[in-house]
Amino acid sequence: MEPAIPRPEQEKVAVSKLKNLEAKQGRKPNVLVLLVDDLGWGDPGVYGGGAAIGAPTPNIDKLANEGLRLTSMYSQPTCTSSRAALTTGRLPVRSGLVRPILTGDKVTQNPWEKEVSQGKLLSKVGYKTALIGKWHVGEAEGMLPHEVGFDYFYGLPSVQSDYTQFLVERQYADMMTNKELYTKASQLRPEGLIKGRKGGKREVAYPINSIEDISMIDQVLRDESVKFINQAVDEGKPFYLIHSFSKIHNDNYPAPKYKGASPAAMPVRDAMVEVDDITGELVALLKEKGQLENTLIIFTSDNGPNEDTWPDSGYSPWRGGKGTTWEGGVRIPGIAYWKGMISAGQVNNGLMDLTDIYMTSLRLGGVIDELPSNMYFDGIDQTAFLLADNGKSRRQVVYMWSREDFTALRWLDYKIHFKVFNTAVPRRNIDASFLLDIGTAPWVFNLNMDPKEMASTGHQYFEWGMPQATKFMKAHIATMKKYPNTDIGLGL
Structure with a gap:
């Protein structure tokens, strides 16, 4: 496993809190991950967005103000890689899932024959597990959530734009109005939202034939998550749920009641208001079912905003966007809320990564020791970081990749x-960018002084730190010699 910084005093706090909670609740805690698509660091109000950019987010802000707001949460640069x-x-x-899997892509092998989902491990110890919403981690046979260990899947096998590209003639006219192209492309057209249960077949649960159908996707997903939570609580089972929004990925068509609902009155801002309302509704349900005290809620994004689709995109104050490993592409909102377990009003700049959510979830479910020993895991159990007041992260380094290229790391x-x-x-971070080798020295930015990564000062102010950074890089690459990466044919 990735080396973690020992925090013995924090660990004592976490052990005590979890022991007392389990004695009170009589079961393991629930985990609810609220994952927004292409949400920028600057979109929620508590991160400087919200009303300031024409889309108030009172429910997300409340979650942050009554919990822990992380200011250095990191993802991968694109959807599939982050998920x-x-x-x-x-x-x-490591898994070979290095870039978005596109409709029609054929992987050379199923990475899930080797990979281990948290749904698989947690289901074995009595958790009711589901992924509801966008998946985008493989749609071939044997690659949907209910086929890789989750009890239930309801949602988009790939991405929202896979549907809209067959419905918005003005935007996709070159394909839609050309009969030959349209006929060929339509062979790959998805029918709608898919559902499936572990061991069962796939079926179309919500056909998508119009923009009106598109606009209601997140409302349909909300209803499914409500049903799932109700069932789990009524059955007396702990649950693990990733509620994965289809918004605010292009193309945004908010539900009818949200059209023009934001002060900005733009589709992506209306969609943000819808996301905020659904967040509030799911939290309210947990309160109604008496589960707030027994549920860790994580609110986050899969990567930075997709500036290529502007003005149908989120916002980040940092350099770059989705598709890059500049801060704008990989630094994302991260909120942790757990009533009675995480003290309110905390803001913390400690490092945390999406892989850490995986490892922390396994710790809470008591199955972290069930991971196979012949694979390398990059996630770090951050339970103690989250539960201790003004905690310190256990992560030393965040490593950043673009496909098979190691690009950057953050340390301190x-x-x-x-x-x-x-x-x-x-x-045009995706459509018109180059990935270039550095010159004489690595580019280095003190993010406290230069958060937009405007001017490297590596050789001038960071010679003292370069040996340590290089050491981290070499050790990281060395793990891939001992534990070889999987190639599933997604490279160019």
């Missing part, structure tokens, strides 16, 4: 780039 990290506890370069308050993205056209 793979969240559901395997491993960096995507320093960001060290070994390869850099150069965006040739503004707001």
